[in-house]
Amino acid sequence: MSSPTPPRLSAAIDRATGGTRLRRLRQSDWVRRLVRESDVTPNDLIWPIFVREGDGDPEPVASMPGVFRRSVRGCAEAASEAYDLGIPVVALFPFTGPGQRDERGSQALDPDNLVCRAVRAIKAAVPDIGVLCDVALDPYTSHGHDGLLHDGRILNDETVEILCQQALVQAEAGCDILGPSDMMDGRIACIRSALDGAGFRDRMIMSYAAKYASAFYGPFRDAVGSTGALKGDKRTYQMDMGNTDEALREARQDILEGADMIMVKPGMPYLDILTRLVDEFAVPTFAYQTSGEYSLIMAAAQNGWIDGERAMMESLRSFKRAGAAGILSYFAPSAAALLR
C-alpha cells in the first residue's frame, strides 16, 4: 500500500515538531517495549496472604473476590506457589475471631500464635522465600485498634513497648522483614534496638512510614475479622489525607530510626506521596495496593465494566512509573503468572 500524498499541513507540522514525530516510537509492540521507561516484573511483587485457624480448603473472603483465608498448611502451599512464580516475599495477616481477642491484644505475644506458626511452616517448606509480618495489635485487640486503648485514647509509648516484644516473637519464628503498620511515634528505633539486642541484626524493617486513615482498608478488616470489632476510627494515629509535607517528616523519622525500607499506603490514590518520598530519600520505597483498591477493580471486572487483567497490570505499572521499588498487592500471583 503506497502512502497518500502528504496534506498541505505536513510541512507546518514538521516545522512545529522539529521533525520529531513522537508517535514514531509507538508504531509496534517491539518498539514500545524497547523504549518503555518502567515495567513490572514478578521481582517487584509482595503477596499478602491471610491465615486462619483449622485445616481444610481455603475459605473465600466475600469482599475480595479471588482472595482466601488459608490454613497454616495452606499458607505454606501458597508460599511455594509464590516461589515458583518468582515472587520474592509473602506477607502474613491473621484472621482472629472475637474469642481470640482481648483489650491488650495478648495473642500478639504468643510464640505459637497463628502468624508464628505460619512463618515456621513457610520457612520449613520454602526456605528461600522472604516472609514479612505486620507489627501492630489490631488483629488481636477486642476494640480493633493498632495499639492500647485507655480512656478513649490510643497510648503511644505503652504500645511501642508491646510492639517491640511482638517483633521479637515474630523474628524468633523466622520472620525476615518486620513491617510496623501501627503509626505510633518512635517505634522503628525501639524495634531496631530490640532486634539488635536479641541478636537479630540481619532482620529487616519495612516501615509503614506514610499510612493514611483511609476508606480503602474496608475489605481487609473483613478479611481479618476486625470489621465488627473496630470502635471508632484510626485518625489519631494514621495520617490525614490532606497532608504531603507530613509524609516527608514521617518518612525521615523512620529512616533515621533505622528503617531499611519504607512504604506508602494506600497506593493508587497516593502516588504523589510515593513519588515525593522516592525523590527526597532514595531509599527502597514500596506501595501497598490495599484491599479496597483490589476489590474495586475486581468488582468492576466481574460486572464486565472493565477489562480486569488490563486494569490490574495498568495499576501495578503505575506504581513502578511513580518510582516504587515494589508493590504489596493481592494481585501478586495473577500478575506474576501473566508476566511469566
Ligand SMILES: NCc1[nH]cc(CCC(=O)O)c1CC(=O)O
Ligand atoms: N495494622 C493494620 C493493617 N495492616 C494492613 C492493613 C490494610 C491492608 C489492606 O487494606 O489491604 C491494615 C488495616 C488498618 O490499618 O486498619
Ligand SMILES: [Mg+2]
Ligand atoms: Mg511515624
